[in-house]
Amino acid sequence: MNRRDFLKFAGVLAFGIAAHQSVNLISQSRARDEKKSTKAWAMAISFSACARREGCRDCIDICHLIHNVPEFDNPKDGLRWIWASPYESVFADQTNPFNRGMLKNLSVLCLCNHCDNPPCVKVCPTKATWKREDGIVMMDYHRCIGCRYCMAACPYGARSFNWRDPRPFIKNINKDYPNRMKGVVEKCNFCEERLSQGLIPACVDICPEKALIFGDLNDPDSEVSKVLRARFSIQRRPYLATGPRVFYIF
Amino acid sequence: MNPLILKERLKKRNSFMVKIIIGLICLLIILFSPVGYNVITGRTGYIPLLKTPQYQGDCVEGTIYMRKRHMEVLERWRNAYVRDGIKRYVSINGIYNISLTGTCLKCHSNKAEFCDRCHDYGGIKPGCWDCHHIPEIKAEK
Numbered sequence: 001m002n003r004r005d006f007l008k009f010a011g012v013l014a015f016g017i018a019a020h021q022s023v024n025l026i027s028q029s030r031a032r033d034e035k036k037s038t039k040a041w042a043m044a045i046s047f048s049a050c051a052r053r054e055g056c057r058d059c060i061d062i063c064h065l066i067h068n069v070p071e072f073d074n075p076k077d078g079l080r081w082i083w084a085s086p087y088e089s090v091f092a093d094q095t096n097p098f099n100r101g102m103l104k105n106l107s108v109l110c111l112c113n114h115c116d117n118p119p120c121v122k123v124c125p126t127k128a129t130w131k132r133e134d135g136i137v138m139m140d141y142h143r144c145i146g147c148r149y150c151m152a153a154c155p156y157g158a159r160s161f162n163w164r165d166p167r168p169f170i171k172n173i174n175k176d177y178p179n180r181m182k183g184v185v186e187k188c189n190f191c192e193e194r195l196s197q198g199l200i201p202a203c204v205d206i207c208p209e210k211a212l213i214f215g216d217l218n219d220p221d222s223e224v225s226k227v228l229r230a231r232f233s234i235q236r237r238p239y240l241a242t243g244p245r246v247f248y249i250f
Numbered sequence: 251m252n253p254l255i256l257k258e259r260l261k262k263r264n265s266f267m268v269k270i271i272i273g274l275i276c277l278l279i280i281l282f283s284p285v286g287y288n289v290i291t292g293r294t295g296y297i298p299l300l301k302t303p304q305y306q307g308d309c310v311e312g313t314i315y316m317r318k319r320h321m322e323v324l325e326r327w328r329n330a331y332v333r334d335g336i337k338r339y340v341s342i343n344g345i346y347n348i349s350l351t352g353t354c355l356k357c358h359s360n361k362a363e364f365c366d367r368c369h370d371y372g373g374i375k376p377g378c379w380d381c382h383h384i385p386e387i388k389a390e391k
Binding site for chain 2: 076130132138140141142173175176178179180183192196
């Protein structure tokens with residue numbers, strides 16, 4: 001091969017590689033656009049419907065039953081995926097004194113907000129927690145090293161830590177779902193395992209007052225989209241720019 | 251040098267050598283005592299025997315492959331299920347739900363006579379069972 005042929009060959013080769021790369025880039029960006037059209041799961045919780053049954057714990061009990069969340073006598077060891085707290089502590093930033101007086105005895109249902117911009121994900125050093133395409137903030141308990149950075153980062157107290165081996169404290173073990181072990185953090189997963197089977201979250205399913213509304217925000221015809229378009233709703237601490245996906249309506 | 255002193259030194263050295271040799275023999279005896287124990291009790295050819303009491307058709311992959319690489323399959327399953335949201339596994343034998351308790355242990359339902367036999371033999375302690383559950387064993391016929 002003489003010098004001229006070599007230069008010709010090298011030129012053709014360089015062009016080929018460049019063409020291949022650009023085709024790849026285009027197809028990748030197209031694949032990314034297609035992925036964007038997935039779900040965006042969200043929940044709306046109605047204060048008034050929830051308050052209609054005083055002392056009702058159906059959603060908490062079913063969640064903790066199917067996810068093997070243990071019950072400890074000492075609240076310091078306690079674990080929770082979904083819980084009820086007084087209005088003035090959940091919405092401590094809502095300082096309107098008239099609302100506070102009116103809603104004094106209201107207990108508000110709380111769970112992981114599955115934020116658009118989750119601070120827990122940012123601080124996790126092992127990527128044990130991350131945000132899925134459909135907006136669910138997932139936990140990989142295999143990877144959690146129990147550093148509890150995420151618990152410090154979460155402004156909603158949605159995460160709890162296994163200080164003790166939970167298994168002896170689970171009253172009725174659901175063998176279809178694993179429990180956790182000592183030294184990992186756990187939280188609500190929006191019933192990811194039920195969603196993959198085409199079911200709605202257990203808390204939404206069991207609520208006798210239909211106070212919990214769950215659905216896809218990307219679908220304008222979903223129940224949650226319709227409710228949130230039609231009714232006044234608030235989020236927990238929205239000024240932190242976490243973008244909570246759990247909304248509260250009256 | 252005085253030949254008497256030389257004799258004394260040689261004697262000292264010899265007794266030292268004897269001590270070292272006795273020590274080495276003791277070490278070898280301790281090292282090979284497990285082998286000796288197996289030879290005496292006639293268990294040199296021991297191979298763990300496994301049972302799959304609830305056998306229901308083909309495994310997700312071939313037996314030889316699974317014997318050698320089940321831990322890799324389980325790790326791939328784990329990452330696929332939890333991290334990538336893939337809930338089904340397609341192999342040449344069919345389509346399976348990715349689930350340790352729901353798929354693997356459905357056939358290999360007797361953990362003590364399947365998983366533990368080899369793991370105990372190899373001195374391996376997998377942490378799977380801290381969180382995942384073992385289905386109850388149905389009465390064998």
